[in-house]
Amino acid sequence: MQRLLYPLIASALITIVPFLMTFEKGQNIVRGLFGYEYFALLLFIVFIKNKLKKNSHAFAGMVTAFALLIAALFAIAWLDLQNLLSIKNWGTSWYGTIPFATCGLAIAMVWKIKPFKFNAICFILFVALILHLEANNQYAAQPLAQFPTIDYLERTAPRPVQRSEITNEFRNKFAVTDSVFITRNYVDTTRSNVIILVESWGVPLDIQRFEEQLKVFNTPTVVGIHNRMYSRTRTAEREDLIQTFKRDTTGHRDTTFLPQTFANIGYKTTFLFGGDSLEQWRYKYIANMGFNNSFYGKKSSIGHILNDAQMIAGIDSTLTDSTQKHFIAWTTRDTKFPLPGFTSIYNSPATTIDSAYTERLASTLKRIANLAKKHPETRFIVQGDHNPILSPLKFQERFYKRRVPFVILN
Numbered sequence: 001m002q003r004l005l006y007p008l009i010a011s012a013l014i015t016i017v018p019f020l021m022t023f024e025k026g027q028n029i030v031r032g033l034f035g036y037e038y039f040a041l042l043l044f045i046v047f048i049k050n051k052l053k054k055n056s057h058a059f060a061g062m063v064t065a066f067a068l069l070i071a072a073l074f075a076i077a078w079l080d081l082q083n084l085l086s087i088k089n090w091g092t093s094w095y096g097t098i099p100f101a102t103c104g105l106a107i108a109m110v111w112k113i114k115p116f117k118f119n120a121i122c123f124i125l126f127v128a129l130i131l132h133l134e135a136n137n138q139y140a141a142q143p144l145a146q147f148p149t150i151d152y153l154e155r156t157a158p159r160p161v162q163r164s165e166i167t168n169e170f171r172n173k174f175a176v177t178d179s180v181f182i183t184r185n186y187v188d189t190t191r192s193n194v195i196i197l198v199e200s201w202g203v204p205l206d207i208q209r210f211e212e213q214l215k216v217f218n219t220p221t222v223v224g225i226h227n228r229m230y231s232r233t234r235t236a237e238r239e240d241l242i243q244t245f246k247r248d249t250t251g252h253r254d255t256t257f258l259p260q261t262f263a264n265i266g267y268k269t270t271f272l273f274g275g276d277s278l279e280q281w282r283y284k285y286i287a288n289m290g291f292n293n294s295f296y297g298k299k300s301s302i303g304h305i306l307n308d309a310q311m312i313a314g315i316d317s318t319l320t321d322s323t324q325k326h327f328i329a330w331t332t333r334d335t336k337f338p339l340p341g342f343t344s345i346y347n348s349p350a351t352t353i354d355s356a357y358t359e360r361l362a363s364t365l366k367r368i369a370n371l372a373k374k375h376p377e378t379r380f381i382v383q384g385d386h387n388p389i390l391s392p393l394k395f396q397e398r399f400y401k402r403r404v405p406f407v408i409l410n
Helices: 002-021 036-054 060-088 093-110 118-138 148-156 182-186 207-214 233-239 258-264 279-289 308-319 350-374
Strands: 175-177 193-198 222-227 242-247 253-257 268-276 293-299 326-331 379-384 403-409
Touching: 002 036, 002 060, 002 093, 036 060, 036 093, 036 118, 060 093, 060 148, 182 222, 182 379, 193 233, 193 350, 207 350, 207 403, 233 279, 233 326, 242 258, 253 258, 258 268, 258 326, 268 279, 268 308, 279 293, 293 308, 308 326, 308 350, 350 379
Parallel strands: 175 222, 193 326, 193 379, 268 293, 268 326
Antiparallel strands: 222 403, 242 253, 379 403
16 A cells, blocks of 8 residues: 555645645636646556666666656646646746656655556556546546646647537527427418428528528518537438427337328428438438328439429429418428538538538528519428538538528518
8 A cells, every 4th residue: 555655645746736836816726636647657667667677688668668757757747837837827937847846756755666567557547547537526626636638738729619609699680599399380370381401501600691691581580590409411300390299108209290280181291302212211201200292303213313493493383282281391402511523521622612502502592582482372481400511620610510590481
């Protein structure tokens, strides 16, 4: 036990001394009681030192390993000091002597102890880590261990653009909600309804860009933003069409979909997708939602992919029949990533991707707006399925995560 106590005290010395030397009244900085990395390095330093002592003709690799361990100890102590100073925006000045003093004392403290075997060191470090994690769950305000390298990497890593919280600028102009039941809240049982999921239509961080997209719609009834739990089209297609769900006594989930409800009151319900029925296995889960009909541009090897303009022409033709009420759900394709012409999903130039995406999205939204204008008696519910994914990170960072627009027309 005494052999273990010395490395623990030595690692605590390296960790706590710079903290105390830079302490200011009123500061609130969570700090570990001992340095996990120092503890590990000290155990291995003693282990290698003993190997060298037993074999005076030790090969060069062992000597090199010993030197690297010593250097790593000083280097991590230096990083730890810089972490503390950066919090206060202080310069290094005389504080730079602290790591050399504490590391020198720590090595002296453990120099004479009897080393542990290699397997024992690994086991000790594993147990120490588990104890730290368990203690952290119980009382996070005072962790057992400190990890200077992790703190340094976190401090120096590039800060990603804030893409989670919608700003007040958006909230003051648009309806912002976390509800996923947009379709259920806005469908109209007295007339035809067209539910449109626009592929990869996310909310841009730039509010002016969002407002520019909305200009194509002629006085929409509602414009808003809502949250998607998952960035998947198949999930959006399902959750947008849910009316109710409940669980029975066995925990089984029973879901009622809007197409079932509308079919029961005499509507002709249709699902449309210009792509392949095998894509996302749509032919399976769409069939379980209660649609009377489903139409795909391509089924297996039969047919061909239809673009958004062709699909809108089909919807227009269907809505001309005023003797029949329709419930139509359509998922667009023209803005699906990866966009045509870009062979690399993540390494294409973000500006070029943005230009192609903007052009395609504007075209689809314009066609939808014209369709809604042509059929003012029909309720249109237009949403994004998810923010742009499968694209360069620099492009993705121009949009909020898991936030999509919704527009109610007529």
